[in-house]
Amino acid sequence: MTLRDATSADAGSASAPSSNRALAAALRAARWTPRDLVRALNSRLEAAGQPTLHLTAGRAWLNGTRPRSATVRRLVATVLTEATGTPSTAADLWGEPAAGGTTPEKTATDDLVGRRSVADVLATATAWTATDPQEQAILHPAGDSQLLSAVWDATRQSPLRAAAQGTQEQVLPAFVDVLEGHLGRLRRLDDTAGGGALSQRYVRTELAGVLDLVRSSSYTTDVGTRLLATASGMAQLSGWMAFDADLHAAAQRYQLLAIRLARAADDTITVANVLGMLAYQHAAAGKPAAALRYAEAAVDHTARSSPIVRARAWGRMATAHAAAGDISAFRDATERCRALLEHRRDDDPPSLYYFTPEQVSAEAGHALVELAATNPAHTRRLLAEATTLLSPLTDHGPTSGFPRSALLHGIHLAHAHVLARDPDATAATLLQLADRVPDVQSIRCRNLLRRIRRSAGARMRAPDGARALTAVDRALSAS
Known part of the structure; x- marks a missing residue:
């Protein structure tokens, strides 16, 4: 991706206050640094196939410049709205009423x-x-x-x-x-x-x-x-x-x-599957109450469905319980999922081809890492169990051999090693992941890997650790 610095067309100066107090307040509410803001923007720009910004651009905006691109100005408002939960507009941040008056931005439910x-x-x-x-x-x-x-x-x-x-x-x-x-x-x-x-x-x-x-x-x-x-x-x-x-x-x-x-x-199967996806996405966003509501709706919609469809819904329920920090409910939902998955049929929906025992292990491994972070009394045991589940999947991917899956499972494994304070295992896993990055276009996976790299960086002083961090940096910068 092409990088643009803070004086380019998308980060240059234009009429704005000498110090952008509205932007500073929004960043405080989001608990973001200016670089965090630009990282969030770059993810959106990359997803839209657009050039990314230099990480110093956010600091320039705080000091009184603003992006020349109206798209970037609006995008800043979008990412801050998501981060804070408080609606924000380009007019709020840059003091610029839209031509013909302020028009509300479109939302997902319009x-x-x-x-x-x-x-x-x-x-x-x-x-x-x-x-x-x-x-x-x-x-x-x-x-x-x-x-x-x-x-x-x-x-x-x-x-x-x-x-x-x-x-x-x-x-x-x-x-x-x-x-x-x-x-x-x-x-x-x-x-x-x-x-x-x-x-x-x-x-x-x-x-x-x-x-x-x-x-x-x-x-x-x-x-x-x-x-x-x-x-x-x-x-x-x-x-x-x-x-x-x-x-x-x-x-x-x-x-x-x-x-x-x-x-x-x-098509009730797709309805239930989408409800389960919404549960997964809310769990990933740190919203366990919403994740549980969508997972419960998915389970309800599959009450009369085939075993594999019901298993998929219970797998989502397990993820939601893990996000809520409930170990017992997570294990119960996972066991229900595995039991149902044993009853495959010839007429199972083609869309669930990927839902295998290996996939359940991958999802359970990720959930155990999340549970370890919220259950300090059980951290070591949960991380050891997660490592056992995720290690073979990181080495080979699930039975389908898809590299995106192997990369995602490896990221969760690296997170487990970071939480376990095992720099050697973290370095070895990061080196594996660096080799997989060029084959995967998943923006989410790359963003997750960047976060793991930042959290691991301060603890990896040995030569092997530095080599692993450098390999990840090179892989991400080339992708």
Whole structure:
């Protein structure tokens, strides 16, 4: 990525106060340094396929300059809104009323609250999918209660009532076979490389194509249902890729659309899977109460589903309990998950191909690391158990051999070693991870690795530790 310094087009001086008190106050509320702010911005810019900023830019803004780019000014407001939970706008931070007055920034739930016809949902999905990547990166998160209301409404979306009629070109079942197969291959591509800007753009293009078929083609009721289910799967994948790019608000919007499209297709499996993803994402964001609510909803939606679908929901429940620091509830949910997973069937949903005992071990290993951080009386035992689960997965990845998975599991293993204060094991794991970085486009994984590298740095003075840190720095700077 090209770096721009604090005097470039996106960080140059413009009319602004001699000292930006509003920005300083927002940074204090976020508990961020100016460099933390720029790191958060660079993640968004990278996800949108845009050049990143020099880490000194934030200090220049505090001293009275401002980004010349309106996109960057708005993006600063977005990341600070997410970090603080308090709405912030470019006008608040830079003292610049928008032309024609201040217009509220768009949020993840716009046009996705309340009763919506299938036609309205399709129109909203089409418009959002066509939105410029920079605008998707700027999207503001919804408040917790607002998102919960939108999810509740989405799970009650009305189904598609009739097949499209008219003189349009007809979609035949064989055509949908190809689309469904392509969706499966895109899911595996995501498992391999992650949510880089290129992958996100390609999947959005594919989603737009399926939405166009639903809106403007002719098909039977069965084909129409399959098209909606495929669109839902594409929206779900787009949402997961956005989360993997650390675009949390965009991820929420895609997932709301995925739930509504799945409900329109009477696809309860996808609804439950998306609810589980929301639980996972809230757990990762340090919001255990919300994670538990979404996990409970996922379990409820799978009560009459096949064992593997129920297992997936209980796996998400285990993650949510771990985020809440509840060891007993985590173990109970994990055992339920493993027991259900023993009853695989030939008609299991293709979308859950990845959910194997190895994947459960990976998720449990990560959860144990989180539990170790919140249960100091059991830290050593939990970290030892996590290391046992994560080490083989880091060496080889799960049975599918996807490098993104191996990188993510290794990051959690490195975190376990950092918490255990084992610099030798930390160094060895970081060297492994540095070799994997070039093969993975996951922005979230790279950001997680940067955090582990920063937390490990002060404790790794020996030559092997310094070599590992240098290797990680080089791998991240080249990616």
